[in-house]
Amino acid sequence: MAAPQFEVPKLTGNIEIPAVKADASAHIKSFPANAGIQEIIGFPGGAEPGELVDGWHDKAIAKMGDLLGRYRSLQVFMDACVHCGACTDKCHYFIGTGDPKNMPVARQELMRSVYRRHFTFAGKYFPSLVGAKDLTKEVVEDWYKYYYQCSECRRCSVFCPYGIDTAEVTMAGREILDTIGYGQKYTNEIMGKLHKIGNNLGLPGPALQDTLEGLEEDMLDATGVAVKLPLDVEGAEVLLVTPSADFFAEPHVESLMGYGKVFHASGTSWTLSSKASEAGNFGMFIGSYENTRRAAMRIREAALELGVKRIVVGECGHAWRVAYSFWNTLVGVGAGGADPFSIELQKQLDPRYPAPQHICEFTNDLIKQGKLKFDKSLNDHRVVTFHDSCNVARGSRMGDIPGGQFIIPREVIKAVVNNYHDMAEETIGESTFCCGGGGGLLTDDLLELRVKGALPRMEALNNVVEEHKVNFLALICAICKAQFNKVVPFYGFDMSMVGGVHQLVSTAILLEKEEE
């Protein structure tokens, strides 16, 4: 791995709208998936990675027609845009690269121009008058490049007067590409590991068991208290589903130990599951309902097999979107379903608690009930800020009040630290900037894009670092953690400033020693 051959943007103190530079990121392209990877997740593949299948043109148009029929939203998004330009400067990848195709409206136009050609009267008969385009190999190539330069963070949709959601257009673009053999290696390989082994990392049960035992040892050494990380315990009250990175990577494991300490201190019986050892669900990233459902079914099955009463989701952004927004119809977790499939799980789950529940909400409830004790001063070496993860901020909610997804994690943080400062308002909450690595872009072959896409967040971070001496960036997403860990050094920050909300909880929580 050679040192990166690109210019890292300079921090200026402001998030500046760049001058347009045509094709500035046209050279950035992630590795396509080979046929073997495609096959595992139910898509075709050509002889070489990225080679289109026979009859690709008609198959792509047919798939587009299928998606337009399946998703009314996509049809509306194709028709409704008036090219007002409100979205143009809202994308972190446009801000970081200056490539005009990274303006959300232009990214959508890649599909919309083909849509007009094949699905509108004017486009069929007078294509040049309405900017309708044939789907050529060059257009397919642009789709692949620029639909994998979108992290599906939905910031642009907040500013769109019509509420057009670029993420859905990107997902549709990726699904059409997958259908004609042009999948992305990173996302699709991981999807396959999840189906085969149970998690994105491909961590088999025995390795998981060994890793958890090692962490239990570490906690015993550090605290003198036997905090457990139970696996596959039938009859536990809570099933915790968390991203597999929490078992494996730094700083992710610090939060895992934090969850363990919260369960321990509150006396909650809980378990992890080797079958549902992944909260993440990359099926959403590629717009594949079938893959999203297949991945989510593991969680339903684990919940039924273990007989748990509650399902809590760990620090993972897009997992929470899938869980909060889609699990109810996908797998019957969440209220509302009156069909036998939903009822089977509903009658097992405890209706007094939200299903699913976010770990921050779980911890915050215990804090409010006075069931957890903290010594905030143990975090006094830290000055903390919080980065709202895009999928939590704009794809879900938390708790029972509007905006709970912004309030609850901050309440947890403020309960365990003395020094907290928000970043600038236009960069947090609903307007939060993506970390730059979401939506299936957290791969080394996209490092340049990831570094440049992190620019607006780095500007906002740098401002609180300079003004308030912030030295800890608190996160609730495995992708955000891995992304920032990798890219903050490019901007002159130390990677040790990146960590989880439950890492802060873990530092400050007071555990009672068992009586001898």
Next chain:
Amino acid sequence: MGFEINGKTYETDEEGYLVNLAEWDEEAAKYLAIEEKVDMTESHWEVVNFLREYYNDYQIAPAVRVLTKAIGKKLGPEKGNSKYLYELFPYGPAKQACKIAGLPKPTGCI
């Protein structure tokens, strides 16, 4: 894609990781280390050998923490931390050391 040493060919993927784990040998490791601009010392071999042993047992590379702990036990507590591992493998111990050890690249949200 691949490379050849003394008449033996090694197949690699787009990112230079060995496709077939069984093909790995010390010669391949030395070649991959040069590609990674890593100067293999005794300490580097300790890590690489541990990775391979762990992979044999568990079919996956160890978590960073498992690795640091094992290194700490073997080489002394002052070396049982990720800072030491980053000194050995500056582009990330998990990914760079795995490549030299002939293991698949760990992927996911890491």
